[in-house]
Structures are given as C-alpha cells and as structure tokens.
Amino acid sequence: MLRLTCITTALLLFTTLASAAEPARPNIVVILCDDLGYGDLSCYGHPHIKTPNLDAMAKAGIRFTDFYSTAPVCSSSRVGLLTGRSPNRAGVYDWIPPSNSDRGRGQVHMRKTEITIPALLKSAGYATCMSGKWHCNAAFNSDRQPQPGDFGFDHWFATQNNAAPSHANPRNFIRNGKRVGPLAGYSCQLVAEEAGDWIEKHVKSSPKVPFYAHVCFHEPHEPVASPKELVAQYKDVAKNHKQAEYFANVANLDDATGKLLAKLDSLGLTDNTLVLFTSDNGPETLNRYGGAGRSYGTPGPLRGMKLWTSDAGFRVAGIAKWPDRIKPGQISRHPVSALDLLPTFCKLAGAKVPVTLNLDGAVCLSAFDGQPVKRTKPLIWAYYNAINQHRVAMRDGDGKILAKLNGGSLRKMTNISAGNVKQVWAAKLTDFELFDMATDIGERKNLAKENPKTLAELRGKLEKHYAELKSDSHVWK
Numbered sequence: 001m002l003r004l005t006c007i008t009t010a011l012l013l014f015t016t017l018a019s020a021a022e023p024a025r026p027n028i029v030v031i032l033c034d035d036l037g038y039g040d041l042s043c044y045g046h047p048h049i050k051t052p053n054l055d056a057m058a059k060a061g062i063r064f065t066d067f068y069s070t071a072p073v074c075s076s077s078r079v080g081l082l083t084g085r086s087p088n089r090a091g092v093y094d095w096i097p098p099s100n101s102d103r104g105r106g107q108v109h110m111r112k113t114e115i116t117i118p119a120l121l122k123s124a125g126y127a128t129c130m131s132g133k134w135h136c137n138a139a140f141n142s143d144r145q146p147q148p149g150d151f152g153f154d155h156w157f158a159t160q161n162n163a164a165p166s167h168a169n170p171r172n173f174i175r176n177g178k179r180v181g182p183l184a185g186y187s188c189q190l191v192a193e194e195a196g197d198w199i200e201k202h203v204k205s206s207p208k209v210p211f212y213a214h215v216c217f218h219e220p221h222e223p224v225a226s227p228k229e230l231v232a233q234y235k236d237v238a239k240n241h242k243q244a245e246y247f248a249n250v251a252n253l254d255d256a257t258g259k260l261l262a263k264l265d266s267l268g269l270t271d272n273t274l275v276l277f278t279s280d281n282g283p284e285t286l287n288r289y290g291g292a293g294r295s296y297g298t299p300g301p302l303r304g305m306k307l308w309t310s311d312a313g314f315r316v317a318g319i320a321k322w323p324d325r326i327k328p329g330q331i332s333r334h335p336v337s338a339l340d341l342l343p344t345f346c347k348l349a350g351a352k353v354p355v356t357l358n359l360d361g362a363v364c365l366s367a368f369d370g371q372p373v374k375r376t377k378p379l380i381w382a383y384y385n386a387i388n389q390h391r392v393a394m395r396d397g398d399g400k401i402l403a404k405l406n407g408g409s410l411r412k413m414t415n416i417s418a419g420n421v422k423q424v425w426a427a428k429l430t431d432f433e434l435f436d437m438a439t440d441i442g443e444r445k446n447l448a449k450e451n452p453k454t455l456a457e458l459r460g461k462l463e464k465h466y467a468e469l470k471s472d473s474h475v476w477k
Contacts, residue, residue: 024210024272025210025348025349025350026210026272026273026274026322026324026325026348027210027211027212027213027269027272027273027274028121028126028210028211028212028213028273028274028276028345028348028349029195029212029213029215029260029264029273029274029275029276030081030212030213030214030215030276030278030341031215031217031257031260031275031276031277031278032078032081032132032133032214032215032216032217032278032279032280033217033219033220033253033277033278033279033280033317034074034133034216034217034218034219034220034221034279034280035074035220035221035222035279035280035281035282035283035284035295035297035306036219036220036250036253036279036283036297036316036317037279037282037283037297037298037299037300037312038282038283038298038299038300038302038311038312038315038316038317039298039299039300039301039302040220040250040283040297040298040317041054041055041250041254041317042054042055043055043058043063043319044063044300044317045300045301046250046298046300048234048237048238048247049234049247049250049251050233050251050254051250051251051254052254052258053254053255053257053258053261054254054257054277054317054319057257057261057275057277057319057321058319059328059329060321060323060328061275061319061320061321061322061323061326061328061330062319062320062321062326062327062330062331062332062367062368062370063318063319063330063331063332064318064319064320064332064334064336064367065331065332065333066315066332066333066334066335066336066437067278067315067316067317067318067335067336067337067338068314068315068316068335068336068337068338068339068379068395069081069278069279069280069281069314069315069316069337069338070086070087070314070337070338070339070381071087071281071314071381071383072281072282072306072307072308072309072313072314072381072383072386073094073095073281073306073307073383073385074095074133074135074161074221074280074281075087075092075094075095075096075108075135075136076088076092076093076094076095076383077280077281077314077338078133078134078135078136078216078280079092079110079114079136080338080339080360081117081280081338081339081341082110082114082116082117082118082136082151082214082342083110083114083115083116083117083342084117084339084340084341084342084343084357084359084360084361085339085357085358085359085360085361086339086360086380086381086382086469086473088382088416088469088473088474089358089360089469089472089473089474090110090111090114090474091108091111091416091473091474091475091476092108092109092110092136093108093383093384093385093413093414093415093416094383094384094385094414094415095135096108096109096135096136096137096138096161097138097161098138098139098140098160098161099138099139099140099142099144099145105138105414105415106138106139107138107476107477108137108138108415108476109136109137109138109139109145109146110136110137110146110151111146111474112146112150112151114151115354115357116151116152116342117152117212117214117341117342117345117346118130118151118152118153118212118214119151119152120152120342120345120346120349120351120352120353121152121212121345121346121349121351122152122154122212123152123351123352124346124349124350124351124352125209125210125349126209126210126211126212126349126351127154127202127206127209127210127211127212128152128153128154128155128211128212128213128214129153129154129155129156129195129198129199129202129211129212129213129214130148130153130155130156130157130158130213130214130216131156131157131158131191131192131194131195131198131213131214131215131216132157132158132159132187132191132214132215132216132217132218133158133159133161133162133163133216133217133218134148134156134158134159134160134216135160135161136148137160138160140159140160140174141160141174141177141179147177149176149177153214155176155198156174156175156176157173157174157175157176157180157191157194158173158174158216159172159173159174159218160172162218162221162222162223163187163218164223165223166223166224166225167186167187167188167218167219167223167224167225167226167249167252168185168186168187168225169182169183169184169185170182170183170187170190171183173190186225186226186227186252186256187217187218187219188217188218188219188252188253188255188256189252189255189256189259191215191216191217191218191256192215192217192256192257192259192260193259195213195215195260196259196260196263196264198213199211199213199263199264199267199269200263200267203267203269210349212345215260217253217256219249219250219252219253220246220249220250220253220297221284222284222291222292222293222294222295223291223294224245224246224249224294224295225245225249226245226246226248226249226251226252227248227252230248230251230252231244231245231247231248232244233248233251234247234248234251239296242293242294242296243294243296245294246294246295246296246297247296249294257277261275261321270323271323271324272322272323272324273322274320274321274322274325274326274348275320275321275322276318276319276320276341277317277318277319277320278316278317278318278319278338279316279317280316281306281307281313281314281316282297282299282302282304282305282306282308282312282313282314282315282316283295283297283298283299283305283306283312284297284305284306285305285306285307299312301441301442302315302441302442302443303442303443303444304387304388305387307383307385307386307387308386308387308388309381309383309386309388309390309391309392309393309402310388310390310393310402310443311400311437311441311443313381313383313386314381318336320368322368325368326368327369330370331370332367332370333438334367334370334371334372334373335372335373335379335395335397336364336367336373337361337364337379338361339359339360339361339362339379340361340362340363340364340367340373341361341364342359342361343359343361343362343363343364344361344363344364344365347363347365348365358472360377360379360380362374362375362376377465378394378395378396378461378462378465379394379395379396380392380393380394380462380465380466380469381393381394382466382469382470384405384410384412384413384414384416384424385412385413385414386412389404389408389431390402390403390404390431390433391403391404391405391410392404392405392429392462392466394458394461394462394465394466395437396458396461398436398437398438399434399435399436399437399454399458400434400435400436400437400443401432401433401434401435401455401458401459401462402432402433402435403429403430403431403432403433403462404429404430404431405424405427405428405429405430406427406428406430407430407431408430408431410423410424410427415476416473416474416475416476417475417476417477418475418476418477421475425470429459429462429463429466432448432455432459433446433448434446434447434448434451434454434455434458435447
C-alpha cells in the first residue's frame with residue numbers, strides 16, 4: 001500500500017511539474033508596413049535612415065534575410081498573409097481600387113468564405129484586433145462586401161486603402177463600422193496608439209486571455225507626410241527635400257514601432273509576446289504614377305521593385321522577437337514566407353486548421369531557431385500584371401525560377417474573370433530563367449543554359465504546382 005501511495009504521489013508530482021513547464025500560449029503581434037523596401041532599414045543596410053527600434057528588435061530576436069511576402073502588390077499580399085494561401089486562390093490578383101472607381105474590379109474582395117488567422121485564433125480563445133490599412137475589399141464599410149469584423153477581428157480601426165489626405169491628420173478612418181472623423185497626428189503613430197490602447201484595455205479586463213493584434217502601417221506608401229523635425233534630420237544626406245521626407249517617413253514608422261513595443265513592455269507582456277515585423281511588398285518606383293514623387297524606397301541588392309516577380313517585388317524585411325522562445329542575435333538565411341504565419345500561429349495557439357484547407361505555407365517554428373522550414377510545396381507567385389515579363393516565379397530551397405507566359409505575348413491582366421480565364425489558363429510557361437539565390441541575391445546570372453539538369457527539375461516542379469494553383473484559383477463572374 002505504501003509503495004502504491006508513493007507511485008501515485010510521484011505521478012502527481014510529475015504531472016504538476018510538466019504542466020508548470022509547459023509555456024503559456026503567446027500573445028501575437030504582426031506589424032505590417034506598406035511599400036517598405038528591402039534596403040530601407042539600417043539593419044538591412046540603408047546608409048542614412050536611422051531605425052534604432054527595429055535594429056534593437058533584430059538584435060533581441062532574429063532577422064531574416066530571405067523573408068517573402070505573398071505577392072508583389074498590396075491587396076494580394078494582405079489577403080495571402082491572412083489566409084496562408086496564395087491570394088490567387090481567393091481571387092485577389094492585384095490591388096483593389098475603391099468600388100466607386102472600380103476600373104472593372106469593384107466586385108473583388110476577400111470573400112466571407114475565406115478562413116483567416118484572426119478567425120482561427122478567435123476560435124481558440126484569443127482576443128483579436130486590427131489597426132491600420134485593410135485593403136482587402138472594394139466596398140469598404142459597406143454591407144455589400146465583408147469587413148474586418150467578418151473575419152474574426154473583435155475590434156478594428158481601419159481605412160480601405162491609404163490614409164487620406166496623407167499620413168498627416170488623416171480623416172478616413174473607420175472604427176468598428178463608424179466614421180472616426182478628422183484625427184490629429186501621423187498615421188503610423190495613430191495606428192500604433194490604437195493597437196496599444198486596445199491591448200492595454202484587454203489585458204486589464206481579461207489578463208488570462210491571449211491576444212492577436214494585426215497592426216498595418218500606411219507608411220511609407222504615398223501620399224507621404226513626415227514630421228518636420230524628422231525631415232530636418234535628413235536634409236544634409238538626402239538628394240532633395242522629397243527624399244528627406246521619405247527617409248523621415250521610415251524613421252517615423254520605426255518610432256511608432258518602438259512605442260508599441262514599449263507599451264508591451266510597460267504591461268509586462270514582452271517575454272511571452274511574439275512580435276513579427278515585415279512589409280506587404282517591395283518599394284514603389286519613383287514617379288511611376290502622379291503621386292509617387294517621394295517614393296525613394298530602395299530594394300538594396302535585389303533586382304526590380306514593387307510589382308516585379310524578381311525578388312525586389314516580394315523579398316522584404318522580416319524581424320521576429322519573442323524572448324521566451326527566440327534566442328537573441330540571430331540572422332537566418334533560410335526562406336520564410338508570410339504564408340507560413342497562419343499555420344505557425346495556429347500551432348502556437350492550439351487552433352485547429354480545417355484539414356480541407358489548401359494551405360501554401362508551412363509551420364515555421366524551426367525558423368525561429370535559425371533552421372530551414374520543412375515544406376511540402378515550393379513558394380510560388382503568379383502575378384499577371386507584373387512590370388517585368390516573367391510573370392510566374394518559384395523559390396525552392398536556394399533555387400529560383402522565373403517564367404514568361406506565351407513568350408511574353410500574353411497581355412497584362414489585373415483580374416481573372418469569365419471573360420479572360422480561358423486565355424490566361426491556356427498560356428504556356430516559357431523563357432525560363434534560373435538563379436542560385438545563395439550566391440546571387442540580385443538575380444544577375446541566369447544559369448538556365450549551364451545547369452540543364454537543375455532547370456529541368458525546377459521547371460517540372462513549377463509546371464506541376466502552377467497547374468494546381470490555377471485549378472484552385474477563384475474566377476470572378
């Protein structure tokens with residue numbers, strides 16, 4: 001009897017210790033910038049822009065050199081991040097204009113049937129908040145299309161697209177379906193403050209309930225507006241006043257990030273909060289359109305810009321900090337994608353992902369230890385409105401392959417609908433280019449001719465997975 005009692009006591013003690021050792025589910029904060037170039041932060045090599053808060057975040061966590069967004073353009077990228085799937089599957093092939101100037105795309109939106117990060121985390125008991133740029137529908141704040149609250153956000157403070165009339169004193173924010181009216185201050189500061197205030201109220205009212213905050217800065221997308229005192233700091237190193245405004249814009253979003261991190265620290269949330277900082281796509285091209293006169297973002301060593309399928313279009317800054325899990329001072333050169341966030345966050349939260357959900361991302365917890373992500377499929381982008389002629393791209397390990405459609409003769413498309421789907425789907429992948437991303441970050445040397453075996457292998461994978469993507473892409477009526 002004594003022996004049985006001892007065994008029972010030992011088992012209870014082991015169970016208690018195991019339970020105590022099991023870490024609590026983390027809070028999760030995603031900070032998403034708009035048009036931030038791969039080379040725009042000082043920790044990614046910018047010679048002039050000062051980003052001390054993000055530099056410190058990178059030193060306290062991990063900086064990814066090969067972090068990818070889900071598309072080289074805003075709306076598509078955001079939908080891909082939220083769903084863990086290529087945005088083509090959701091039918092969001094390009095940026096979404098407002099419905100009152102729809103250019104034939106007013107019907108495009110993230111459909112209510114799409115399963116998102118906040119919805120899955122909410123089902124697992126998380127509180128959820130969205131603050132900043134939405135850009136996942138055309139009919140914003142209208143019952144004609146789903147809104148942020150329809151995708152699992154308990155609280156939302158957002159704009160359809162850009163802050164208007166600029167980052168300074170915006171007047172187009174909506175909070176939970178109600179117009180906010182004119183605001184005083186700069187967009188990134190207002191967005192960070194809203195998220196911080198929501199977090200503070202939440203943890204004070206429900207301290208044991210973990211949260212997910214989706215924080216989307218408008219900066220440094222045009223129309224750029226920056227604090228005068230920050231602009232003055234760059235007048236001697238910038239080419240002109242407009243470039244100084246851009247440099248100050250990035251510095252301002254760094255400051256807003258620092259304030260949000262400080263808020264987490266003041267609430268005692270730093271250690272068990274996973275914060276991930278990234279961008280929706282690469283930098284805008286100077287003067288590509290009328291209002292882009294301050295778009296001085298840099299791709300760093302990458303080829304191309306925003307709207308390209310070479311890496312500058314979608315290789316972006318990626319910084320993660322989580323003191324309870326991520327060792328500080330790491331730099332990882334293994335490919336990680338925003339597609340990976342949904343399965344990873346669900347793994348951490350204990351949220352069940354429907355087995356029928358055709359994900360394109362993978363659980364990337366190994367990446368937090370500087371190890372490669374185990375994938376069942378390569379990373380693929382099909383952007384039919386790309387500025388460069390190679391409109392389909394794939395990254396598989398260190399290999400990158402680009403392809404034209406019908407030799408580049410297929411005209412550019414902003415959407416796939418009943419009127420053009422047969423033409424687009426019938427187009428053949430041609431004119432392949434092959435690059436070794438481990439040694440050629442700028443995609444300068446096409447290895448297709450000198451490496452026929454590797455080309456054949458990657459071409460076969462691209463053709464297979466591109467065909468599958470087409471078969472599951474939404475076609476609008």
